[in-house]
């Protein structure tokens with residue numbers, strides 16, 4: 001059935017199509033991730049053509065047909081172009097990494113309001129927050145892993161169930177999860193997690209402020225979460241945007 005849908009959406013990417021059109025990938029509030037065509041977008045007078053650009057948040061009107069792979073955009077208005085992100089190479093790199101996660105690991109056409117809100121929130125933080133950009137990205141990455149259903153517990157050893165182990169020499173196995181100092185001896189650790197990194201993840205989990213050693217810890221945390229997701233989702237090959245500049 002044909003339906004007219006008005007929705008907010010974050011532009012993930014766009015490609016040229018035909019002589020004057022573009023096809024965009026969008027993460028929308030109402031329909032989740034979708035592909036949509038904007039006809040005549042590359043004609044010089046097309047205002048929507050300029051607005052549909054990666055990282056921007058827009059409000060669009062679509063002709064949505066549920067059995068069609070590519071929807072048709074009939075109009076677009078800009079809500080924010082996140083100018084501070086685009087003028088800062090570090091922010092831009094992490095914003096693209098955020099988009100990469102959404103583009104590659106969400107299911108097309110599956111609405112997820114919490115993920116949409118999380119995405120908008122993180123773009124706003126990249127744009128205006130004074131917090132270290134890598135830490136902001138870790139906050140999103142941690143939340144995203146939870147949204148995908150692969151959340152890892154930080155409360156107890158996943159083998160023996162013992163709690164209050166934060167001060168111990170911890171291990172981590174991608175299959176089982178966190179290991180206490182005893183279980184670390186008899187189980188293979190597939191990832192290193194020292195106390196500093198453990199505390200960092202605990203702060204992410206509790207949404208607490210992080211101010212020590214942020215550069216080093218955020219890159220360790222990204223590496224950890226990247227490896228963890230690669231283990232669980234074999235189609236995920238890692239984040240390319242971050243490696244471009246590092």
Ligand SMILES: [Zn+2]
Nearest residue numbers: 157160180183
């Ligand atoms: Zn244990």
